Amino acid sequence: MAQKKVSRQPEFVLPPPPLPSRLPLLGHSLALVRRRQDFFVDARAAGPVVTVHPGSRTLYLVNDLELARRILTTDASKYTRGELFERVRPYVGDSLPFVDGRPHRKQRRMIRPSLHRTAVAGYVDTMSGVANRRLGRWQDGDHVVVGEQFRNLAMEVVGSALFSFDFSESLLRDWHTITPWVPKGLFLRITAPYAWVERLPLPVNRRFVEATKWVRELCDRITDEHTGDATDLVSLLLDTVDPDTGEPVSKEQISTEVLGMLIAGTETIGSALSWCCMLLASHPDVQQRVRAEVDQVLAGRPCTAADLSALTYTRHVVTETLRLYPPLFFLTRTAREDVELGGFRIPAGSSLLLSPYALQRAPEYFPQPEKFAPDRWTQGGELSANPDAFLPFGAGLHRCLGEQLAMAEGVVILSTLLSRWELCPVNDETPRSRGVLLTPEPGRVVLRSRDVRFDSHRADSVLEERR
Structure with missing residues (x-):
């Protein structure tokens, strides 16, 4: 039997x-x-x-x-x-940061050339020019709201480099007023005790819908008014054939990709630089080391692509800031099938x-995790770092394609900033985050002029010669 x-x-x-x-x-x-x-x-x-x-x-x-x-x-x-991504897709469309599977792989291939290391090197002069102009407007003794200022700066860089679009001051003010409701609305949709909460006539829900509509209309305008050359992202997509249809990529899809890059390229580095300023203001010893490196490498001239590899400590400061304050403090995933995790x-x-x-504040991966210690990213430093636990740009298939751009932008802007200014803390202020993003609010620092001033006239003339 x-x-x-x-x-x-x-x-x-x-x-x-x-x-x-x-x-x-x-x-x-x-x-x-x-x-x-x-x-x-x-x-x-x-x-x-x-x-x-x-x-x-x-x-x-x-x-x-x-x-x-x-x-x-x-x-x-x-x-x-x-x-986190699925809740916002109905409002912002299927841009690269929000899609999965074959669409993600296809769009990643289309956009990758504009964010390759070589392309990013070509954007550095634009970054330097924008940073030089905006930071030159500040005055000795100003109390700078870093979140607003660095979002504006990041928007100008992304607009000029990737879209050949100049954001007016009124547009920047509107962005700062309107778009904070996007992460606030997203956070509500993730943390609300019941799904129907997002359908209630609450101010946060109404403003979330209005903000995403406003951003979509702005990106339509950027696409429609584009007159840039063949080096920017919009030009690249206009010249691209959709492999699925054999037709040129539609204006609607280009506008959607512009939206994804605008949100990702503005909020992430804007948040990182904001926290970087807060940390440097409260750690004058670190600030002095960055300043010394910047003075030695740049000697009063604007930062170039060739300088990035020499500004190693400045880069470590940006990296350590991203460890302590990753722009997205949590990520989401949905299981396609039954899976096993930890038994x-x-x-x-x-x-x-x-x-x-x-994970980036776990002592088993980063000893003394609450300590701001850029030297932990130096080989042989007193404190170690586990690169596998460093996830501000994600990992794997969906690792942020703009990582090289963000890091280069952080180093260029920070080096330009400390060429001009000393950052001092504002007493009795505890910044808080908003929504799903870790952006300090109000987040202010006090500016003090440096004894060795950045030569703005020389910087302008050098950048003009490069053009």
Whole structure:
């Protein structure tokens, strides 16, 4: 008689344990809203994977670095981008930062040439020119709101380099007033205890819809008014044939890609530079080292692409700032199929959370994690750094394509800034973040003129000669 075959159950049958302190009806929503990034840091003590309940919803928070990297890299095909990206796509369209699968691979191939290292080197003169003009308007003793100033600066750089578009001061003011409702609305959609909350006639919901509509109209205008040469992103896309249709890429799709690059290229580096200024103002020893390097390498002239490799400590300062304050303090993914994480079963369709902020402040990966220590990125430094745990640009298939642009922009702007100004802290001010972004608000520093002043006339003449 044939022996009956017994089917074996998979070893991972239990869901991850729940995170403690769940409130009736609200679940963990209140803690998420009130504590934001600190919520994720404290949750690491509960285990490698835990269940989080914003109201009636179920999310799985992944606290372990190895599991997080597996989700982002080796097992990336088992997951979609998740709620953070899916909730905003109906409003901003299918641009590169928000799509998955074949569309993502196709759009990545189309856009990559405009963000390649060689192309980025060609943007450095534009970065220097924009930084020189805007930073030259500041005055000794000014209390500078860094978030607003560096978002404006980043917008001008992206507009000039990638779109051949000049943002007027009125447009920059409107951007600063209108667009903060986008991350605020997104954060509500992720943390709300019930999905119907986003349909309520709340000011944050109304302004979120208005803000995304305004941004779409702005990007349509950038595309329609484009008159740039063949070196920018819009020109590249205008000359590109869609491999699926054999037709030129549509104006609508180009406008959508402009929107994705505008949001990603403005908010990420704008946030990083804002925190960089706050940190340098409160760490005068680090600021002095950057200044000494800038004076030695640039000697009063504008930064060039050839200077970037010599400004190593300046780059480490930008990198350390991104470790402490990654622009997105959490990422999302959705499981396409049943998966196993840390011995626990995650059903298909489940939403997962990963926090670069929490992982980048874990002492096992970064000793003395709360310390601002740019030297940890120097080989042989007193404090070590685990590059695998450095995730401000993501990892794997969806690693940010604009990483080279962002880092170059950070080094160019920071070196130009410290050629001109000393940064001093504003007392009794604790900046806070907004929405899903870690941008300091209000985030102010006081400017003091340097004894060795940046030669602005020389910088203008040098940049004009390069053109």
